Amino acid sequence: MSAAAPFTVLIPARLASTRLPDKPLADIAGLPMVVHVARRAAQSGARRCVVAADDARIIDACLAHGVQALLTRADHASGSDRLAEACALLGLAGDDIVVNVQGDEPLIDPRLIDAVAALLHARADASMGTAAHAMESAADFANPNVVKVVLDAQGLAHYFSRAPIPHARDHAAGSAWWRQGRGVPAGFAPLRHIGIYSYRAGFLRRFPELPPAPTEQIEALEQLRALWHGHRIAVHVAASAPGAGVDTPEDLERVRALLAA
Numbered sequence: 091m092s093a094a095a096p097f098t099v100l101i102p103a104r105l106a107s108t109r110l111p112d113k114p115l116a117d118i119a120g121l122p123m124v125v126h127v128a129r130r131a132a133q134s135g136a137r138r139c140v141v142a143a144d145d146a147r148i149i150d151a152c153l154a155h156g157v158q159a160l161l162t163r164a165d166h167a168s169g170s171d172r173l174a175e176a177c178a179l180l181g182l183a184g185d186d187i188v189v190n191v192q193g194d195e196p197l198i199d200p201r202l203i204d205a206v207a208a209l210l211h212a213r214a215d216a217s218m219g220t221a222a223h224a225m226e227s228a229a230d231f232a233n234p235n236v237v238k239v240v241l242d243a244q245g246l247a248h249y250f251s252r253a254p255i256p257h258a259r260d261h262a263a264g265s266a267w268w269r270q271g272r273g274v275p276a277g278f279a280p281l282r283h284i285g286i287y288s289y290r291a292g293f294l295r296r297f298p299e300l301p302p303a304p305t306e307q308i309e310a311l312e313q314l315r316a317l318w319h320g321h322r323i324a325v326h327v328a329a330s331a332p333g334a335g336v337d338t339p340e341d342l343e344r345v346r347a348l349l350a351a
Contacts, residue, residue, distance in 0.1 A: 097187035097207040097288070099136040100176050101127055102169040104193075105145040109338050114148050114193050116342055119349045121155065123336060124148060126196035126349075128157040134200035135207070136189065142176035168312060171298045177291045184292025187211065192285060196345055197333025202326075206288045209324040216246065216324040218316055219288035222281040223328045230282060237283040237311060239325060247323040250283055250311050281325075284332055287313070293321070 103114040103124045110116065114124040121129075124141055131139040141152050141159040144166070152159035160179050166172045173190055182188065189207050191198055202221060209219030222239050230236045234252040242248055249255065289297070303318030305311075316323055336342050 095187070095211050096137040097135070097189055098180070098182065099131040099134065099139040099189045099191050099203060100173050101131065101139065101141045101191050101193050102172045102176075103141050103143045103148050104169075104172075105143075105148060110336065110342060113336065114143070115151055116336070118196055118342070118346050122148075122151045123196050123342075124193045125152060125155045125157055127191060127193055127198060128152065130196065130198045130200060131191050131203060134189075134203035136203065139191075140176065140180065141193070142172050144172070168298070170294065170312060173289075174295045174298050177295050182291040184290065184295075186291040188289050188291050188294055190287045190289065192335065194336040195286075195333070196336065197348070198286075199332060202284070202286060202328060202332060205326045205328070206286050209326055210288050210290060213322075213324045215322055217290060217293040217321040218313070218323040219326065220247070220313070220323055221284040221286055221326045221328050221332075223284060223331050224279040225282045226279070231280055237285075239281050239283045241281065241325055241327075245325055245327075247313075247317065247325050249317065250309070250313055252309055252311070254280070256280070281327065282331070284328065285335075286332075 105112055107113040116123045118126055128139050128141055141157055142162050143149050143159055144162060144164045149159045149161050160176055162172050162175045187207055187210050189203055206219045206221050210216060225231055231254050237250055238255050239250045240248040240255055300315055300319050303315045305318055306314040334345055336345055
């Protein structure tokens with residue numbers, strides 16, 4: 091599936107990582123991980139894919155493999171700040187659509203990128219787009235490292251949380267209450283948030299200037315800042331979970347084995 095209009099993929103890449111040093115340059119099947127991400131993203135309908143890096147070594151690795159890359163400041167507080175600088179460096183217009191693909195997602199599905207970009211082409215009322223999928227694991231539902239999202243009738247995000255939401259008052263004893271079907275709307279399941287975002291470039295440039303939200307600080311979820319300030323986030327519900335990302339050495343070995351197979 092291709093998005094209805096052009097968009098740009100930006101891939102923020104930061105060399106420092108506490109759990110996996112030099113993560114963007116980690117070798118997977120003979121290529122740096124960030125190059126794998128860029129090549130997967132290039133299979134989407136994006137008109138261009140650009141890595142926004144904080145270190146010249148990432149830039150050199152990208153250029154050596156034909157991937158466009160920009161050197162951004164090393165002192166950005168968040169990936170959003172890095173993307174905002176990249177938008178300015180690329181001279182993107184305010185209405186241009188940008189999709190943020192994380193630099194540690196070498197198995198990203200190009201169709202998911204297209205779907206998240208298409209949200210903003212279809213929804214003039216949304217400043218951001220993202221994705222989610224139906225959750226099947228009770229352990230994930232209870233896990234604070236797994237972010238959940240609740241939608242309204244128009245497919246816009248009500249709220250994101252690390253807590254199990256929505257909370258089923260009459261089924262609190264069982265975390266897999268949605269499988270029981272008692273009092274649960276047909277076809278309903280809790281949604282796990284997928285960390286991919288689309289933005290209008292003008293909003294992305296303004297976003298870092300918005301005051302942090304109390305909910306954002308409590309939950310440690312940056313997207314809550316947008317909701318707090320009245321911006322809408324459209325959500326694409328994917329049919330399945332995305333490919334595994336890379337946060338730890340164990341994750342890296344798992345992805346290496348998958349690509350080798």
